[in-house]
Structure formats: structure tokens, C-alpha cells
Amino acid sequence: MAPAFHFHFISMHYPWWYVPVLTAPMLIAFIAVIHVFVSHYAVGGGILLALENQFAVKTGDKDYRDYLHRHARFFVLLTVAFGAITGVGIWWTIALTSPLATEMLIRTFVFGWAIEWVFFIIEVTAAFIMYYQWTRLPEKTHIIITWIYALAAWISLVLITGITAFMLDSRGLIADWSETGNFWHAFFNIQFLPQTVARTGGALLLAALYVLLHAAWTFRNNNGGLLEKTVRRMSKPLIAGIVMVFAGVAWSFSLLPDATLLNIERTVFLTILFTLFAGLSVLVTLMIVFGPIFNPKSVNVGFAVSIFILSLTALSVAEFSREAVRKPWIVDRIVLGNQIYASEVTERQKTGFLTDTYFTKLPKDKLQLGGMVFMYHCNNCHAPDRGLSPAGLLVYGESKEKVKDKIRSLNVPVSSMPPWCGTENELDALADYLLSLRKI
Ligand code: HEC
Numbered sequence: 001m002a003p004a005f006h007f008h009f010i011s012m013h014y015p016w017w018y019v020p021v022l023t024a025p026m027l028i029a030f031i032a033v034i035h036v037f038v039s040h041y042a043v044g045g046g047i048l049l050a051l052e053n054q055f056a057v058k059t060g061d062k063d064y065r066d067y068l069h070r071h072a073r074f075f076v077l078l079t080v081a082f083g084a085i086t087g088v089g090i091w092w093t094i095a096l097t098s099p100l101a102t103e104m105l106i107r108t109f110v111f112g113w114a115i116e117w118v119f120f121i122i123e124v125t126a127a128f129i130m131y132y133q134w135t136r137l138p139e140k141t142h143i144i145i146t147w148i149y150a151l152a153a154w155i156s157l158v159l160i161t162g163i164t165a166f167m168l169d170s171r172g173l174i175a176d177w178s179e180t181g182n183f184w185h186a187f188f189n190i191q192f193l194p195q196t197v198a199r200t201g202g203a204l205l206l207a208a209l210y211v212l213l214h215a216a217w218t219f220r221n222n223n224g225g226l227l228e229k230t231v232r233r234m235s236k237p238l239i240a241g242i243v244m245v246f247a248g249v250a251w252s253f254s255l256l257p258d259a260t261l262l263n264i265e266r267t268v269f270l271t272i273l274f275t276l277f278a279g280l281s282v283l284v285t286l287m288i289v290f291g292p293i294f295n296p297k298s299v300n301v302g303f304a305v306s307i308f309i310l311s312l313t314a315l316s317v318a319e320f321s322r323e324a325v326r327k328p329w330i331v332d333r334i335v336l337g338n339q340i341y342a343s344e345v346t347e348r349q350k351t352g353f354l355t356d357t358y359f360t361k362l363p364k365d366k367l368q369l370g371g372m373v374f375m376y377h378c379n380n381c382h383a384p385d386r387g388l389s390p391a392g393l394l395v396y397g398e399s400k401e402k403v404k405d406k407i408r409s410l411n412v413p414v415s416s417m418p419p420w421c422g423t424e425n426e427l428d429a430l431a432d433y434l435l436s437l438r439k440i
Contacts (some may be wrong), residue, residue, distance in 0.1 A: 044207030201244020370433025392437030
């Protein structure tokens with residue numbers, strides 16, 4: 001398909017942003033993980049409320065329907081308020097951390113987000129009608145409203161999954177960096193289907209666990225019968241959710257490029273993350289089978305809190321790994337982790353990584369220049385001295401020549417780093433800066 005438009009060399013017109021110790025991408029990761037806890041519940045909870053409300057009406061179970069009404073209050077409060085705040089938080093941090101990637105994604109998927117926001121408005125409106133009109137609307141109309149909510153919420157999941165899946169793997173879609181700008185790339189990329197399956201499963205699973213938590217707390221002193229009924233009702237979504245998570249994650253994993261797999265196997269941290277995810281998932285599955293499914297009576301606040309925390313940990317680990325395996329790319333094959341387009345690399349190596357622009361007035365002092373090269377070229381993944389993967393310590397004790405050699409072939413042993421994209425002068429300044437950071 002012909003590209004919708006071409007990009008120009010526009011990177012480096014933005015200031016850098018460094019979050020001390022953590023590095024900026026880690027701040028995104030923290031906010032995103034919290035957002036994911038709530039946004040998956042917003043989707044899965046919508047589906048569960050629609051299904052269960054319909055079931056309660058059909059079976060004429062007034063007590064259960066009253067409980068669902070109470071749950072809807074907790075659900076609407078948490079998802080609408082918290083979901084919106086953390087969602088905006090993600091926009092805020094990604095725009096500051098990776099202005100170039102954010103700009104590229106907006107240009108390409110602007111209609112995706114426009115559609116998404118339309119669905120958010122439908123979602124929020126339907127959520128309020130569902131809760132406030134619970135007892136007033138005719139039952140049939142109320143059921144329709146809950147389904148409108150569920151569908152709108154699920155479509156918003158599909159849209160955003162398409163975009164994050166494209167960021168992870170753009171293979172087969174673009175011959176080179178300039179062929180972006182095609183909205184449909186969000187849906188015809190390799191990772192789209194497996195990730196949609198995994199996320200839909202995760203949404204169901206998480207929502208059912210929120211219901212267990214809420215019900216166990218609500219009925220902690222009385223009404224054990226209603227608690228048991230709720231727990232029994234949750235066993236199907238729990239099973240469906242965990243099966244979809246396993247299938248989606250395995251499918252997604254089997255499609256990873258060889259280079260990514262090599263990276264995972266070679267990196268201790270990633271190996272630990274993947275093992276942790278597998279271990280936690282098995283543990284959660286066993287707890288579901290021996291708790292809600294075989295012993296629904298045994299589910300209490302303690303059980304609900306434990307399985308909830310374990311699942312949130314597994315989810316965080318999965319999200320972290322998805323972000324980590326994407327390195328050195330912010331957007332696969334298009335934007336690199338040092339905030340330039342892949343196509344700019346050769347040019348930059350010749351003319352210099354830093355350009356004298358409004359935000360980057362090049363300093364005369366060599367150490368300051370080295371510091372600025374670091375902030376633009378390395379600060380997305382390394383703290384300088386103290387904090388996450390501190391580059392000054394990674395080269396500690398090495399000779400200047402050795403450090404320069406390492407940086408010259410930055411992406412060679414460690415393929416999760418971008419290639420070195422500067423001149424000899426910038427390299428010299430960077431090496432001096434790194435070696436000045438920690439003297440013992
Ligand atoms: C896109 C992310 C990313 C960027 C940008 C990046 N690195 Fe790295 N770097 C990594 C990863 C991942 C590792 C693996 C080691 C670790 O952190 O545990 C690494 C490892 C290193 C190491 C240790 C490797 C060794 O062979 O000893 C050094 C030194 C290093 N980076 C320096 C730099 C410098 C200098 C820059 C900027 C010019 C830079 N990195 C830019 C991700 C990055």
C-alpha cells in the first residue's frame with residue numbers, strides 16, 4: 001500500500017527529559033502498569049456486568065442483581081476516575097520522554113485515537129446510565145445499556161492493542177521508515193491478534209478477581225450464601241480468562257523475531273522476568289482451580305487479596321517484558337531508543353548526533369558537551385551515575401580507548417542498544433564525561 005505521507009528529518013527539535021535515578025521510560029512504565037490494572041478491569045468488568053446482569057434478570061435473582069448494582073458503583077468509581085487520570089498520565093509522560101515517537105504515532109494513528117475517544121465517551125455515558133438508572137430503567141433497556149458499555153470498552157482495548165502491537169513488531173508492513181502513516185498498520189501487524197486474545201483474557205481474569213475481592217469484602221461478616229454464589233458465577237470467566245492469557249501469550253511469544261529471542265535468552269534480567277511470569281501464572285491457575293472452582297466456600301478476603309496481588313504482579317511482569325524486548329526500538333524499525341529515526345543513523349554518524357538548534361545550544365566545554373550527548377543518546381535506558389543501569393559504572397575502570405571502542409560498536413554485543421550515531425568528536429566528549437562520573 002502506498003504511504004500516506006512521508007516524514008522529514010525533524011528529530012532533535014525537542015529538549016531532553018531525564019528523570020533522576022529512574023530514567024523517564026521507567027516512569028512511563030510505572031504509570032502504564034497502574035493504568036493497565038484499571039483499564040483491563042474497565043473492559044473485563046463491563047463484559048462481566050453485562051453477562052451477570054442479564055443472568056440475574058433472567059433467573060429473577062433480585063439479591064444477586066442488587067449485589068451487581070453495588071459492584072457497579074465500585075466499578076464506575078474506580079474505572080472512570082482512576083482510568084482517566086492514569087490514561088492522561090501516560091500521554092503526559094510519553095510526550096515528554098519520547099516526543100519523536102509520540103509525534104510519529106499521532107501522525108499515523110490520529111484517527112485511531114479519534115475513534116478511541118468517541119468510544120470512551122460512549123463508555124463513560126453508558127457507565128453512568130448503567131449505574132444511576134439501575135433500578136429505574138426497564139430491565140431490557142438496562143441490559144442493552146450494559147452491553148453497549150461492554151462493547152465500547154472492548155473496542156477501545158482492540159484499538160490501543162493494535163497500536164502497541166505495531167510498536168512491538170512492524171515486520172512485513174514497511175519497507176523503510178518513511179512508509180509509515182498508514183492507519184491500518186495497527187490491525188494488520190503480526191502481534192495484533194495474539195495480543196488482543198491475551199489482553200481480552202487478561203481483562204476477564206482481572207475483572208473476575210476484582211469481583212471476588214469486592215464480594216469477599218462486602219460479605220465478610222454476613223450473607224455467605226450470596227458470596228458463594230458470586231464465587232461460583234466467577235469460575236467460568238476465571239477459566240476462560242486464564243486459558244486466553246496462556247494461549248495469547250504463547251502465540252505472541254512464538255511470533256517474536258529470532259533476534260528478540262536471542263536477546264531474551266542472553267539477558268539475565270529478561271530470563272528472570274519470563275520465568276517469574278510463567279511461575280506466577282501457574283500459581284494463579286492452581287489457586288483458581290483449588291479455590292473458586294473446587295472450594296467456592298473457602299474464598300475469603302485473605303484468599304481474594306492474595307490471588308489478586310499475585311495476578312497483578314504477573315501482569316506487571318508481562319507488561320515490563322513487552323516493553324523491554326522492544327529495545328532498541330521505541331517503534332519497531334522506525335524510531336530508535338536514542339530518539340531518532342532509523343533512517344537518520346548514517347547521516348548523523350557523518351554530520352554529528354547533536355545539531356545546534358533552539359533546545360540544543362552546543363556547549364563549548366567538552367565535559368558539558370559529553371553530558372549533552374549522553375542525555376540525548378543514552379538517557380532513555382541508562383542513568384549517568386546513580387540509578388538504573390548507570391553507564392558511568394558500566395564503563396568503570398576501563399581505559400578511555402576501550403570505552404570509545406565499546407561505544408563505537410554499541411549495538412554489536414548488546415543488540416538492545418541503538419548503533420552509535422555521532423562523530424569522533426562527540427565520542428571523545430562522551431567518553432570523557434562517562435569516565436569523569438565515578439572516580440574512586
Ligand atoms: C534503547 C536502550 C539503550 C540505549 C539508548 C543505550 N543503551 Fe547501553 N545498554 C542497554 C541495555 C539493555 C544494556 C544491557 C546491559 C544492562 O543494562 O543490563 C546496555 C549495556 C550497556 C553497557 C555495558 C555493555 C558492555 O559491553 O559492557 C554500556 C557500557 C552501555 N550500555 C553504554 C551506553 C551508552 C554510552 C549509550 C549512549 C551512547 C547507551 N548505552 C545507550 C540499552 C541501551
